[in-house]
Amino acid sequence: MIRRFKNSNFILSLFLFTIMTAYIVFANDFNFTDSILKSAVLILLFVFLYNNYFIIEKLKFKKSSTQNNFSKNNNIYTTVMKSEFNHLHSEIFTNLNNHINNLNPSSFLSIYFIDLKRSSISIKESNNSSFEKKISLDNDIIKEIQKSKKRKIFKKNDNFAGWKKIVNKNDWSGAEILIGYPIIIDAEIIGFSLIYNEHFKDIENRDLKYFDSIINNYVQNMKFLKDFNNLFDDNSFNNRIFDYFKNFKLDIKVENLFKNIGTLFQQYFKYDRLIISICDINHEKLTVIYVDGKKDDIVKGAEFDINNSIYGESVLSNKSIIFNNAEMDINSHTRDKIFPIVSSPVRLNGKAIGSITIERMNYYKFEIHESLKLEKLSIALGKAFEWSNDFKLIENAAIHDGLTSLLNHNAFLNRLDQEIDRCSRFQTNLGLIMLDLDKFKKINDTYGHLYGDFILKEVGKIIKENVRTIDVVGRFGGEEFSVILVNTNVRDCIPLAKRIVEGINRKTFIFDGIATNLTISAGMSGYPSMSKESKELIKMADDAMYQTKKNGGNDVTIFQS
Structure with missing residues (x-):
């Protein structure tokens, strides 16, 4: 209707302009009154046309802006959906999924991206088939996440109708919980991350903080994929980078990151030597971790003063x-004569942690475009470092107890299964110790939870100090601890278990001016003499530990069938 009105205005203005032009051209009689009238009408017509012109231009600009905004969002969507990115995106999602599963195995994850037509969202990755493949953007839960632009929590008994359009389920208990995150890149929402759990009681506050951290890490990695795509204007160069990253894994070791990288550099740079070096923790020395080309005076492992x-x-x-x-005085490890060199920093979270240096010994100068290309490669390698580093930090948080820094419950169970599998393959033994503090509830009730937390940390340290480096220590839950004694017969574990019990008994715990003493009870089981199943070994050691408590505590008991 509005458009029709504006079109009518434009036609009317053209019609009036034609009539007035004809009147001026064909009216031969001249008098002062006619001249004033003609001028006034022409001025009004000019204003009308001028206004109409700006209305039309404004509409064009608005339409253009809308198209540009959509193009921008569309570009992000297209980037993350590109086939070249499938491996990296799958690796990032697998990392995200593993961390969530380690922390909270009963939670399910799904990633959705907004469709090109912007009417719905489609599933990109998921670890559970219950999630719907496509969800309308009009879904009230999705709209709420979109509106808030931050994490939103929804419980099934809340007044939201969109649940059944997100999770395909027939029997609802009312205790279900959904945690939604918008995926925001360059101020644009390109999709959503949804975490579903059957019962809201299974989600603790620490879980939410951890979810926030790993979802943010996922979004940052997605942003890099988009930026990575825009980084290279040379399609051939771009494809070679992707080829290099095809086998990239987040848990890759630093030395393996540079395998076969020489081939990539040789294709795009003429050089006599390529050196990749990494800083030490104090940022004082550089260690060469990769050399390609001339190696007579510099080899892998060589160190240089960074200054x-x-x-x-x-x-x-x-x-x-x-x-x-250039002529420079540098240390004795390098030659006095500096041939043409181009060097670019490898960055981790914006800070230089090393360098990639290319040298020529024929005095053929490096050009600016070569430096820019090396910079792009450095950015790509730096991101690989960053991904690996983030993976280690998040993995460390996922598998360790936040209070004692020991392995948490799920991580310990995983390690026990791994050690049993190793024992099975190599025909060796292991011992399992379960330990539980005696009368710890009284400590908490009397002195408070801060004092109790101090006790738990100190006990964790005592246990860790009394085992070998190859043994595995975990906080099994509450005031209960667990130890895997690798390559050891259960009978041979008794002296070590008694040493832990006696060490805690002798310790006087002092915190905030309060001193106290306490004891611990231990129970033991062994593979394969007692069982070959992890669950049975845990139950046996647990039963033996409770037998110790029945006998007065502060001792060790081996399971007896």
Whole structure:
């Protein structure tokens, strides 16, 4: 209707303009009154046409802006859906899924992206078939997440109708919980991450904080995929980078990250030597971790003072540098004569942690475009470092108890299964110790939970100090601890178990001016003499531990069938 009105205005203005032009051209009689009238009408017509022109231009601009915004969002969507990114995206999702599963095995995860027509969202990755493949953007739960632009929690008994359009389920208990996150890249929502659990009581506050952390990590990695796509204007160069990352794994070791990388550099750079070096923890020395080409005076493992080496220049400045036939005094590990060199920093979270340096010994100068290409490769490798580092940090948080830093319940169970599998393959033994503090509830009730937390941390340290480095220690839950004694017959574990019990008995725990003493009870079982199943071994050790408590505590008992 509005458009029709504006079109009518435009036609009317053209019609009036035609009539007035004809009147001016064909009216030969001249008088002062006619001249004033003609001028007034022409001025009004000009204003009318001028206004109409701006209305039309404004509509064009608005339409153009809308198309550009959609194009921007569409570009992000297209990028993350590209086939070249499938491996990296799958690896990122697998990482995300594993961390959530380690923390809360009863939670299910699904990732959705907004469709090109922007009317619905479609599933990209999921670890459970209960999630619907496509969800309308009009779904009230999705709209609520979209509106808030942050994490939202929905319980089934809340007044939301969209549950059945998200999770395909017939029998609802009313205790179900859904945690939704918008995936925001460059201020645009491109999709949603949904975490579903059958019962809201299975989600603790610490779970939510952890979910926040790993979803944010996922979003940052998705942003990198988008930026990565925009980084390279050379399709051939771009495809070679993707080929290099095809076998990339988040848990890859640093030394394996650079396997076969020489082939990539050789294709795009002419050089006599390629050196990749990484800083030590104090940011004082560089260690060469990869060398390709001339190796007569520099080999893998060589170290350089970061402040007194050409290889440290890009690290110190945190930017790419080019040296062409410069004379410099550097340390004895490198030659006095500096041939053409281009060096770019490898960054972790924006901070230079190493450098990639290319050298020529024929005085053929490096050009700016070569430095830019090396910078792009450095960014890609830096992101690989960042992914691996983030993976280790999140994995560490996922498998360790936040209070004692020991393995948490799920991680300990996984390790027990792994050790049993190893014992089975190599025909060896292991011992399992379950320990539980005696009368710990009284400590908590008398002195408070902060004092109780202090006790738990100190007990964890005592246990850790009394086992071998190859043994595995975990906080099984509450005031209960567990130890796997690797390659040890259960009878041979008794002295070590008694040492732990006696160490805790002798310890006086002092915190906030309060001193107390307590004891611990231990029970033991062994593989394969007692059982070959992890659950049975745990139950046996647990039963033996409770037998110790019945006998007065502060001792060790081996399971007796």
